[in-house]
Amino acid sequence: MKPPEKNEVKHFRGNFSLFPVSMAVLGLSFLVFMFLAPLGTLIYSSLNPLYADPAVPQRLYDFLSSGDFEAFFAELQVYAGNPMPAAFQDEVLLDALRVSLITSGASSIICMCFGLPLAYVLARCDFPGRHMFKTLVELPMVLPPVVAGISLILLLGPNTPLGSFLEQVGWELVFTWRGIILAQTFVASPFFIRSAIMSFEEVPVSLELAARTLGASPLKVFRSVTLPLSARGLVAGWAMMWARAMGEFGATIMVSSNVPGQSYTLTTAIYWKFWAGGVYPSIAAAIMLLAVSFAVLLTVRFLVER
Amino acid sequence: MSLRLESICKSYPLPTPLSSLLRGERRAVQALRDVSLGVDEGEFFVVLGPTGCGKTTLLNVIAGLTRQDNGHVFLDGKCIDHLPPEKRNVSMVFQDLALFPHMTVLENIIYGLKMRGVRASEAKKKVNEIVMELGLEGLEGRTPSSLSGGEKQRVSLARALVMEPRVLLLDEPLSNLDPQSKSSARELLLKVHRDTGVTMIYVTHDQLDARVLADRVAIMREGTMEQVGSLKELMEHPRSPFVASFMSLGNVFSGQVELHDGENGVTLVNVEGYRISIPYTPNIQAGRTINFLVRPEDVILAKTKPKTSARNVLKATVVEKSFQGPLVRVSASIGGLRIEALATRASVEYMNIKEGEDVYMAFKTSSIQVLG
Numbered sequence: 001m002k003p004p005e006k007n008e009v010k011h012f013r014g015n016f017s018l019f020p021v022s023m024a025v026l027g028l029s030f031l032v033f034m035f036l037a038p039l040g041t042l043i044y045s046s047l048n049p050l051y052a053d054p055a056v057p058q059r060l061y062d063f064l065s066s067g068d069f070e071a072f073f074a075e076l077q078v079y080a081g082n083p084m085p086a087a088f089q090d091e092v093l094l095d096a097l098r099v100s101l102i103t104s105g106a107s108s109i110i111c112m113c114f115g116l117p118l119a120y121v122l123a124r125c126d127f128p129g130r131h132m133f134k135t136l137v138e139l140p141m142v143l144p145p146v147v148a149g150i151s152l153i154l155l156l157g158p159n160t161p162l163g164s165f166l167e168q169v170g171w172e173l174v175f176t177w178r179g180i181i182l183a184q185t186f187v188a189s190p191f192f193i194r195s196a197i198m199s200f201e202e203v204p205v206s207l208e209l210a211a212r213t214l215g216a217s218p219l220k221v222f223r224s225v226t227l228p229l230s231a232r233g234l235v236a237g238w239a240m241m242w243a244r245a246m247g248e249f250g251a252t253i254m255v256s257s258n259v260p261g262q263s264y265t266l267t268t269a270i271y272w273k274f275w276a277g278g279v280y281p282s283i284a285a286a287i288m289l290l291a292v293s294f295a296v297l298l299t300v301r302f303l304v305e306r
Numbered sequence: 307m308s309l310r311l312e313s314i315c316k317s318y319p320l321p322t323p324l325s326s327l328l329r330g331e332r333r334a335v336q337a338l339r340d341v342s343l344g345v346d347e348g349e350f351f352v353v354l355g356p357t358g359c360g361k362t363t364l365l366n367v368i369a370g371l372t373r374q375d376n377g378h379v380f381l382d383g384k385c386i387d388h389l390p391p392e393k394r395n396v397s398m399v400f401q402d403l404a405l406f407p408h409m410t411v412l413e414n415i416i417y418g419l420k421m422r423g424v425r426a427s428e429a430k431k432k433v434n435e436i437v438m439e440l441g442l443e444g445l446e447g448r449t450p451s452s453l454s455g456g457e458k459q460r461v462s463l464a465r466a467l468v469m470e471p472r473v474l475l476l477d478e479p480l481s482n483l484d485p486q487s488k489s490s491a492r493e494l495l496l497k498v499h500r501d502t503g504v505t506m507i508y509v510t511h512d513q514l515d516a517r518v519l520a521d522r523v524a525i526m527r528e529g530t531m532e533q534v535g536s537l538k539e540l541m542e543h544p545r546s547p548f549v550a551s552f553m554s555l556g557n558v559f560s561g562q563v564e565l566h567d568g569e570n571g572v573t574l575v576n577v578e579g580y581r582i583s584i585p586y587t588p589n590i591q592a593g594r595t596i597n598f599l600v601r602p603e604d605v606i607l608a609k610t611k612p613k614t615s616a617r618n619v620l621k622a623t624v625v626e627k628s629f630q631g632p633l634v635r636v637s638a639s640i641g642g643l644r645i646e647a648l649a650t651r652a653s654v655e656y657m658n659i660k661e662g663e664d665v666y667m668a669f670k671t672s673s674i675q676v677l678g
Contacts, residue, residue, distance in 0.1 A: 207406060
């Protein structure tokens with residue numbers, strides 16, 4: 001009998017089954033309602049200010065009814081010409097973006113330098129308490145970031161032994177941009193470490209042993225065998241970690257001094273803008289964060305898939 | 307002597323409950339118990355044993371991948387205990403072959419030379435030689451995942467051989483091959499051994515590998531060397547029932563000595579209620595348990611009670627007939643006893659031996675080998 005050729009393979013239409021259809025319906029509806037709808041609305045409201053600020057029609061009506069036509073036209077002018085482009089040029093927001101990029105970049109570098117060895121040790125070395133340490137490393141993922149903030153303040157705050165020593169040296173950590181880096185590293189590094197442990201564990205030990213018998217020193221084995229084979233997981237985990245650091249809020253707001261341009265990240269900017277003026281002023285910061293994070297994740301996915 | 311092991315011991319810790327740890331007890335599995343071994347220059351040495359007998363640990367100790375608890379490893383007379391694996395010049399072919407999946411065949415083979423810092427032109431030359439030797443031409447640019455089992459096995463062998471090792475260790479390299487590739491791989495190994503003269507230590511649980519390849523064989527059991535010797539020695543004089551059954555030499559019986567008469571030179575053994583006469587063995591007492599071997603080729607089959615000088619004649623029921631080339635292996639059972647006999651196909655047909663029917667099985671006292 002002739003083996004079936006590739007294009008002879010029966011397609012989906014050929015044998016209709018309810019299962020894939022229901023899976024697709026459930027999955028896609030989740031995608032639409034949980035992710036696309038909220039984020040889409042965010043983007044839509046940045047294009048259509050009237051949607052984001054429901055008080056506007058009321059205000060316009062009030063102006064009209066009170067006969068204050070001057071105020072009415074001024075308001076109308078503001079919202080007819082979209083003020084969003086101007087919001088993106090807000091100095092405070094641009095500074096916050098800069099701080100966010102620098103601090104999250106720094107914490108991802110710290111995580112790479114120290115988290116990578118930690119993950120390797122936890123994946124490869126067998127020692128008592130290993131599983132407890134693996135769980136400990138994952139703990140910040142489920143812990144409310146506020147708890148991280150409290151812990152860091154208790155350890156490094158101004159009235160603590162370590163904190164006052166650092167203050168004397170002139171290296172205060174908490175309530176400065178350094179504190180933000182610390183908070184982001186604490187909260188976000190588990191995303192990298194967890195993924196790194198799994199990637200290292202997936203590299204068969206026999207490959208490393210074979211490389212050793214072929215004359216490679218442990219460092220060379222790591223560089224030529226372990227690292228290339230776990231690269232995908234490392235890069236993916238690193239991107240997740242970075243994005244998480246970028247979006248970190250709970251711990252950041254507790255350990256930062258919220259001085260614009262110094263320790264004012266995009267996430268805290270969203271928060272302060274929201275408190276100061278409601279949803280509408282925070283849209284620009286939210287969009288900025290969304291765009292940067294999405295771009296980075298997409299780039300990494302593209303690199304990893306390739 | 308190329309490689310010498312001196313009373314090597316190795317144990318691995320087992321997960322121990324906290325309560326035992328507090329009492330100072332540690333659980334461990336003894337993988338190697340006082341193993342001493344000498345392998346000659348250029349020898350094809352096969353270590354044969356069941357899974358979990360410590361074969362792989364033995365190779366790991368030689369390669370330096372595992373540090374022994376006790377004992378020493380000598381290579382060319384020099385102790386190499388302190389050397390890390392990359393400085394031992396001992397290559398290994400792993401059971402899963404351990405080809406680097408992110409490298410091409412060529413990169414896999416040249417890897418070791420690169421690590422050793424051999425000049426590119428020289429490395430290329432050596433790789434080309436080995437590629438020709440093992441018939442890997444045309445596969446250089448492929449990745450390991452696109453190779454067949456036999457090809458992968460040859461690449462792994464090439465990668466180890468290109469290092470020109472003092473000793474080549476092979477850890478069940480054929481276990482994942484189909485029977486046909488297995489036999490051609492064995493031929494290839496023999497050819498490589500002939501051409502390079504490299505000392506090979508080959509670990510396997512397949513006694514066929516030992517029969518085909520070995521200059522000398524070691525039978526390993528639970529971390530100890532049960533018997534070491536040439537294939538001929540092992541086949542003709544197995545030292546223990548374990549060796550006899552692992553080499554599939556035939557029927558291994560165990561029974562109590564009933565009568566031990568030095569004057570008449572008679573020793574009778576009770577095996578599952580049947581009395582079997584074995585050659586007179588000095589230094590045993592009645593009541594002791596003794597093991598002995600009856601080779602299936604020494605068992606005479608007959609449909610009617612045979613007129614023979616053989617002292618042991620048992621009437622048993624045939625349970626199984628299996629064809630093995632020109633011969634038929636007939637297994638018959640009587641009580642709790644199972645006896646196998648080898649006969650030619652013609653004679654089995656002539657006697658019309660069928661499963662479920664009774665046959666007489668006779669074997670001479672002199673054909674029995676006492677195993678101790």
